[in-house]
Amino acid sequence: MTVETAIGPVAAAQPAPVDTRAASLRAIYIIWYRDILRYWRDRWRLVASLAQPLLFLVVFGSGLSSSLGGAFGRGTGISYIQFMYPGIIGMSILFSAIFGAMSIVWDREFGFLKEVLVAPIDRWAVAIGKALGGTTQAMIQGLILLVLAPFVGVNLNLLTVLELIPLAAILAFGLASFGVAIASMMKSLQGFQVVMNFLMMPMFFLSGALFPLTNLPGWMTLLTRLDPASYGIDPIRRVVLSNSGVRNVDSLGLTINGHVLPVSLEAGIMLAFGAVLLGIAVVMFQRRD
Amino acid sequence: MEQAVIEAKGLVKKYGDLEAVAGIDLEVYGGEIFGFLGPNGAGKSTTISMLCTLLTPTAGIARVAGIDVVRDPAAVRQRIGLVFQDPSLDDQLTARENLEFHAFVYSVPAPDRRRRIDEMLNLLQLADRASSAVKTFSGGMKRRLEIARGMLHQPQVLFLDEPTIGLDPQTRKSIWTHLNELRDTKGVTIFMTTHYMDEAEYCDRIAIIDRGKIVALGTPDELKAMVGGDVVTITSTAPGAAAKEIEDMLGVKPARDNGTLRMEVPDGKAFVPRLVRELSAPVDTVTLRRPSLDDVFLKLTGRAIRDEEVSARDRNRAMASRWMGRRR
Numbered sequence: 001m002t003v004e005t006a007i008g009p010v011a012a013a014q015p016a017p018v019d020t021r022a023a024s025l026r027a028i029y030i031i032w033y034r035d036i037l038r039y040w041r042d043r044w045r046l047v048a049s050l051a052q053p054l055l056f057l058v059v060f061g062s063g064l065s066s067s068l069g070g071a072f073g074r075g076t077g078i079s080y081i082q083f084m085y086p087g088i089i090g091m092s093i094l095f096s097a098i099f100g101a102m103s104i105v106w107d108r109e110f111g112f113l114k115e116v117l118v119a120p121i122d123r124w125a126v127a128i129g130k131a132l133g134g135t136t137q138a139m140i141q142g143l144i145l146l147v148l149a150p151f152v153g154v155n156l157n158l159l160t161v162l163e164l165i166p167l168a169a170i171l172a173f174g175l176a177s178f179g180v181a182i183a184s185m186m187k188s189l190q191g192f193q194v195v196m197n198f199l200m201m202p203m204f205f206l207s208g209a210l211f212p213l214t215n216l217p218g219w220m221t222l223l224t225r226l227d228p229a230s231y232g233i234d235p236i237r238r239v240v241l242s243n244s245g246v247r248n249v250d251s252l253g254l255t256i257n258g259h260v261l262p263v264s265l266e267a268g269i270m271l272a273f274g275a276v277l278l279g280i281a282v283v284m285f286q287r288r289d
Numbered sequence: 290m291e292q293a294v295i296e297a298k299g300l301v302k303k304y305g306d307l308e309a310v311a312g313i314d315l316e317v318y319g320g321e322i323f324g325f326l327g328p329n330g331a332g333k334s335t336t337i338s339m340l341c342t343l344l345t346p347t348a349g350i351a352r353v354a355g356i357d358v359v360r361d362p363a364a365v366r367q368r369i370g371l372v373f374q375d376p377s378l379d380d381q382l383t384a385r386e387n388l389e390f391h392a393f394v395y396s397v398p399a400p401d402r403r404r405r406i407d408e409m410l411n412l413l414q415l416a417d418r419a420s421s422a423v424k425t426f427s428g429g430m431k432r433r434l435e436i437a438r439g440m441l442h443q444p445q446v447l448f449l450d451e452p453t454i455g456l457d458p459q460t461r462k463s464i465w466t467h468l469n470e471l472r473d474t475k476g477v478t479i480f481m482t483t484h485y486m487d488e489a490e491y492c493d494r495i496a497i498i499d500r501g502k503i504v505a506l507g508t509p510d511e512l513k514a515m516v517g518g519d520v521v522t523i524t525s526t527a528p529g530a531a532a533k534e535i536e537d538m539l540g541v542k543p544a545r546d547n548g549t550l551r552m553e554v555p556d557g558k559a560f561v562p563r564l565v566r567e568l569s570a571p572v573d574t575v576t577l578r579r580p581s582l583d584d585v586f587l588k589l590t591g592r593a594i595r596d597e598e599v600s601a602r603d604r605n606r607a608m609a610s611r612w613m614g615r616r617r
Contacts, residue, residue: 020363023396030393038381111377115438118343119394120366 024125031116031129032136035103039137049096049141053088057081057152061088078246085152086240087209090233093142093172094207098200100134101179105186123285127180131278134176135169142168155243163239170267171232174274178228181277184284203229208237213254228273230254235263292355294319294446294478295340299349302335309335311501312349317446317480317494322472324492325482326582328592332501333482334374337450340480341371354445367395370439370477374450376431380424384415384434387423388441395442409437412474413467429460433467440471447471449481453488465491486582497586504589509582516580516588519557521564523550524573531570538567544587553580553588 039045061081065072072080107113116126143164149156182195206220207229216224224230234254253260295317302310310332317323325333338344340351342362351358354368378387388406391397397405410416413433423431432452439447452468453461465488471477481492489495490509497505497512505512525531528548535552536542539560543550554560557577565575586592 023394026396027394030390034379034382034386034390037386038379041381107379110380111373111375112379114373114375115377115391116394118341118366118371119391120363120396121394 020120020122023120024122027119027121027125028129028132031126032133035100035130035133036136038103039100039133039140049092050144052095053092053145054148056088056091057085057148061085061152076246078241079153081152082154082241082244082246083212083237084210085148085154086237087207087233089142089145089168089240090171090207090209090229090236091204092145093138093168093232094175094204094209094229095200096141097134097138097172097175098179098182098195100137101130101176101183102192102195103134104130104180104183105189105192108187109189124282127184127278127281127285130183131173131177131180131274131281134179135172138172138176139165139168142172149240153244154240155245156240157243160239160243164236167232167235167239167263167267170270170274171229171236174228174232174270174277177274177278177281181281181284184281203227206230207233208254209233225254225256228270231261231266231269231273234261235266238263292319293317293352294321295323295351295353295480297336297340297349297351300336300339300346300351301348302332302339302344303347308501310339310346313498313501313503315496315503315506317478319445319478320472320476321493322468322479322491323481324489324495325480325498326484326486326489326495326586327482327498328484331498333484333498334450335501336498337448337480337482341369341448342366367442368445370442370444370447372432372435372439372447372449372452374454376435378423378431378434378438380426380431381422383420383422384410384426385419387434388438391438391441397442405441405443409440412440412470413437427460428456429463432456432460432464436464436467436471440475440477443475444477446478446480449479451482451484453483453485461485461488486586489582495582497582497589499586499590505585512582512585513580516584517553518555518580519553519560520578520580520584521552521554521557521560522576522578523564524548525550525571526573527570531568531572534568534570535564539564553584 061084064084065080068080072078072083104113107116117123146156146161146164182199186192186195202223206224206227208224209229213221213224213230213234231254238253254266255261293316295315297313297315300310300313301308313332313336325336327333335344339346340353340358342358342365345359353365356364356368358365379390382390385406388409389402392402392406407416410419413436415430415433415437418426418430423434426434436447436449436452439449447468449468453464456464468479468481469491472479483489492509494506494508495512496503505515523531525548528545528550532543532545532550535550541552541554541560543552545551561575561577565572
């Protein structure tokens, strides 16, 4: 018996050896593209996801603004709603990034993940594709809120917007990677509720989105500094408010031992967080299930 | 000698103490439609998962398209198409988008993508719905799309795990027409599991699996020849008395299942008139038929394939997917 024995017409259709690296890059692209396609097609989600930030700004923000009056801001001349506005952009990014990554759990539930995982591609490509898909969606969800700036008394210019794009991308990347890492460990939708309650909400509340992270009780100061979202939201706030006549916006910012962190360091911490979590996600995806 | 496209030797899968697959040997040849038949829990899905590199065998070896499934799973996956038991389409996307996704992750060369997608959509009669979202598809259309997808990267073997589960008989038939067509035009080898006995008859060869072991392997005719002659079934209001009479007077020992007696006889046409003439116990109905694969299974294992349990599971599955569909 020779190896060349014909086994029917398929023998002619032997696939050429596939360059796995190129295949994985294509896979990253198509996994990302699918997420964007679904995001774009689901217009209701786009609209619905704007409702929550609006509700926060209009109801929560206005309510708290009027009850705080001039007491807020300690002489920086900032109103509460101005303070909160970049925080809400951060919130939008935080929630969208984690929700976006949770589509992995949906895919698992509805079987599509199997189609992805059995494909002859490297598993790391799946993790990266999903993280980038979540990053893109979350970034758009956050930046779209910039159109509200005039209504909350914030002045933006081209430069600040250009600075905000990478900052939003970094925050989105960090949290999307975090979401992918969590989702890769979760086998069911039930776990999602747990993540919501025990990770996402604390991350949001401790991130400085709603109140300055200064003069807090010691335990809370510690927790806010451990919250990765703090390092993503603070630079966004500093840039958003840089052009709105706010005096010394940094005094409301993130400090460690009384030192204000430079924006570049904060962004670096966020990026490093994202990279580590993406690494964890890759490892989790590579385990065979 | 023909070269085997799928080979398994001593394939075993254990989960703790439980032996889901207890040593399977088989060879499947190029262009065959090979059926893996057995009740739920017999080890069908576990075996197919090992052959598809989705599960690592506890012991034994398996080669698909000449490649060891443990040593080079990626190379095996590039050469096989998979249709899972549970749906695995993105139903927010269109049929074409689902196929495009697949073409990308299976490295279908860019110039061929569109042509192959169109060809598969035509072959499986989905061309007119190519731009519709999959969520608007019927169960049969989804299955056809999954088959089209599985064939897109021109695999040597198409694996299908219960491809017709939960489909109505007409749709099941059309799926079979398509599978035959793919085998004939593309020369693909088809390996499928099923618990539908009637369906297994369409296969070129069948392995009957029970409790993790292959209990018989051959063409449907060869397997049916294992049952001696014809199958006669009677129902009676006094089955006990009838059974005794049949055994005493006609020399055949019937198998009893509640009010039904079933016996295998060499020449059914001559046996039935004698039975009716000589039996004094009341008889309500008499059925004479050629043996089916059900009878083969019954003979080999002493049990009928538990269709009751199977259909209950189908129902649950259908309900679950309907509920989830609404949630989505």
